[in-house]
Amino acid sequence: MDETVPNAGGSNPAIAGRRVRADAQRNLDIVLAAAKAVFAEGGVDAPVREIADRAGVGVGTLYRHFPKRADLIAAVFRREMDACADAAPALAAEHPPVEALGNWxxxxxxxxxxxxxxxxxxxxxxxxxxxxxxxxDQRLRPAFRTLFDAALTAGAIRTDMEPDEILNAVAHLGMSASPDKPGQSERLVGLLIDGLRRNPVGG
Incomplete structure (x- = not known):
């Protein structure tokens, strides 16, 4: 993972530094995306070389950023939390409150x-x-709570449910769904969201 960009920014060190950081972050994102895909296909014990090959970097580069497999797993997990949390404001801007909550x-x-x-x-x-x-708690819970509160304020969802109850229910659905039934979790969550609405779809 090359973290130097020769002549980047010409004679301006500040511009060169920003480009180096941007390139390093982009390469790191590629490594984490590759690790996520490989872990999903072969489990967390999949060969590190397979991850490096998919990311287009050397094994040494991967170990330089993640000396232990656990470091890489934790980084993949944090990246997924960030993506989920960062989606909340975009959904809130694009959809009515209850749809934004449901999509999230x-x-x-x-x-x-x-x-x-x-x-x-x-x-x-x-x-x-x-x-x-x-x-x-720092990233995901506040993202969900913002969407939940917006839907509650809009009068779009029931008032007799606690936010943590909803979050825990969805987590249980995701963990308990059968792996050989694609889309099962999403369908069940759809039913939960419909039940959460003040005026359920079709009701």
Whole structure:
């Protein structure tokens, strides 16, 4: 993963530095996307070389950024949390409150489904994973709460449900859905969202 860009920005070190950082981040994103795909296909014990090959980098480069497999797994997990959290404001801007909430919960159940493949590693006791619960509380919970509160304020959803109840219910659906039934989690979450509406679809 080349982190130097010869002559980037000409004689302006500030511009050169920004380009180096942007290139390094882009390459890191490619590595994490490759790791996510390989873990989904072959589990978290898949060969590191397979991840490096898919990302188009050397194994040494991968180890330089992630000395232990647990470091890479934790980084993949944080990246997925960030993507899910960052989707919330975009959905809020593009959809009415209850649709934004429902679309986000569908993204969240997809995130939970990906987490299921990492569950064994995440519960291994490795200290690399110690900060993840706090990161969840910092990133995902507020993103969901913003959408939930907006739908509540708009009078679009029932008032007798606590936010954590909804989040936990979707997590359970994502973790318990049968792997040999594609789309099952999403369908079940769709039913949950319909039941959450003040005026259910078809009601």
């Amino acid at each position: 919960l569908q993204l969240y159940v997809g995130f939970v489904g990906a987490k299921r493949g990492l569950a064994k590693a995440l519960h291994s006791g490795d200290p690399a994973f110690d900060a993840l619960p706090g990161y969840f």
